Amino acid sequence: MRFWVGVTDNTWYQFLSQLRPEEVNFWQPGGTPPFTNAPIGMPFLFKLRRPNNHIAGGGFFVTYSALPLSLTWEVFGQKNGCSSFNELRSLIAPLTANRRGDGPIGCNVLANPFFFDQEEWIADLPDWSSNIVRGKMYDTAEGAGQEIWHNVQQRMKLKPLEKVSNDKVPLVAEYVEKYGSPVEVRPRLGQSSFRVLVTDAYQRRCAITGESTLMALEAAHIVPYSGEGGHDVRNGLLLRADFHRLFDAGLVGVTPDLRVRVSPRIREEWFNGKVYYKLDNNPLSVVPIHPSMRPDPDRLDWHYRNRFQA
Numbered sequence: 001m002r003f004w005v006g007v008t009d010n011t012w013y014q015f016l017s018q019l020r021p022e023e024v025n026f027w028q029p030g031g032t033p034p035f036t037n038a039p040i041g042m043p044f045l046f047k048l049r050r051p052n053n054h055i056a057g058g059g060f061f062v063t064y065s066a067l068p069l070s071l072t073w074e075v076f077g078q079k080n081g082c083s084s085f086n087e088l089r090s091l092i093a094p095l096t097a098n099r100r101g102d103g104p105i106g107c108n109v110l111a112n113p114f115f116f117d118q119e120e121w122i123a124d125l126p127d128w129s130s131n132i133v134r135g136k137m138y139d140t141a142e143g144a145g146q147e148i149w150h151n152v153q154q155r156m157k158l159k160p161l162e163k164v165s166n167d168k169v170p171l172v173a174e175y176v177e178k179y180g181s182p183v184e185v186r187p188r189l190g191q192s193s194f195r196v197l198v199t200d201a202y203q204r205r206c207a208i209t210g211e212s213t214l215m216a217l218e219a220a221h222i223v224p225y226s227g228e229g230g231h232d233v234r235n236g237l238l239l240r241a242d243f244h245r246l247f248d249a250g251l252v253g254v255t256p257d258l259r260v261r262v263s264p265r266i267r268e269e270w271f272n273g274k275v276y277y278k279l280d281n282n283p284l285s286v287v288p289i290h291p292s293m294r295p296d297p298d299r300l301d302w303h304y305r306n307r308f309q310a
Helices: 010-019 069-080 085-095 143-156 191-201 241-249 265-270 297-306
Strands: 002-008 023-029 043-048 055-068 104-115 135-139 217-221 236-240 252-254 260-262
Touching: 002 010, 002 055, 002 143, 010 043, 010 055, 010 069, 010 104, 023 055, 023 069, 023 085, 023 191, 043 143, 055 069, 055 143, 055 191, 069 085, 069 104, 069 191, 104 191, 135 143, 191 217, 191 236, 217 241, 236 241, 241 252, 252 297
Parallel strands: 002 043
Antiparallel strands: 002 135, 023 104, 043 055, 055 104, 217 236, 252 260
C-alpha cells in the first residue's frame, strides 16, 4: 500500500487539531496536484515544518480539485485551517503570482483526519531529504515506508487498518491501477467531500441545463441527507441553484432513465415557468463519465415517487 507524507503548515495543523472536523482541506497554492491516480482512502500524513519536523497526524484521501479561492472558502470554511475568508486569502496571497485575484487553489480533500498528541509525534523520518518541499510517496512494503507506517499504526491503535472507517459508507470513485493494490479504507464522507466529488463527477456542469458557471452550481442530494441519503456521489446531482431549489421542493424531478420532469404546479401556482417547461421530458444534459458516479436509479425513483409533484 502506498501513502503520502505531505509537508504541512504548522499553523494549519494547530488550528485543525483544536477544531477536530470530520474532513479537512489540505490546500496548496496553484492548481497542480501533488500526485495523480491515487485511490480514495489512501493515507495522507501530516509532516510539520521546522522546528518540529515530525509526523503529527493525517487523514484519508478523497479527491483533488482546483477551485477558485472564494469557492474554496464557501465549500470548506474553517476546514481550510483558518477562521475567516480574509485570513485564508492573506495566507495564500504571498504564495501566488496573482495576489489580488480569485485564482485556482489546489484542494486535497481528506476525510477522517486524526491528530496525535505531541508526545506521540513521529520524529526522525527515514529516507527524508531536507529539500522536499511538497511531500513524498512511500510504500508500506519497503523499508522506510514500512517503518513509518508501523509507527502510525501503533499510535492509531488500528488492527486492522479498515476499522478506522464506517463500513456503511461506500467508496464512490473507481480505482485507477497505478500504485498497486486498492486501499482497504472507506472514508466517511462529509458535506464538503460530497460537494467536490459531485462537482467534478459532472464535469462542473449542471446535469439539467449544462450550465458551467461554477459559482452558480450546487450539489443536490437525491434522497435527503437527513433521511437515508448520505453523502454518496450516486445520491447526488450537480444543479444550477434555481434547479436545486426546485428539485428539493419537488417541482422538478429526474426519472430513473435520466429524463427531466417539470411539475405542472409551477404553471398552476405562479402562471410562469416557460424557461423550465422547455426542458420537460428532455434527457439530462450531463451524466458522469464513470458508471460508479452516475445517479442511482433507485434513489431517483424514490424522489420521483415521494417528492415530485406530478
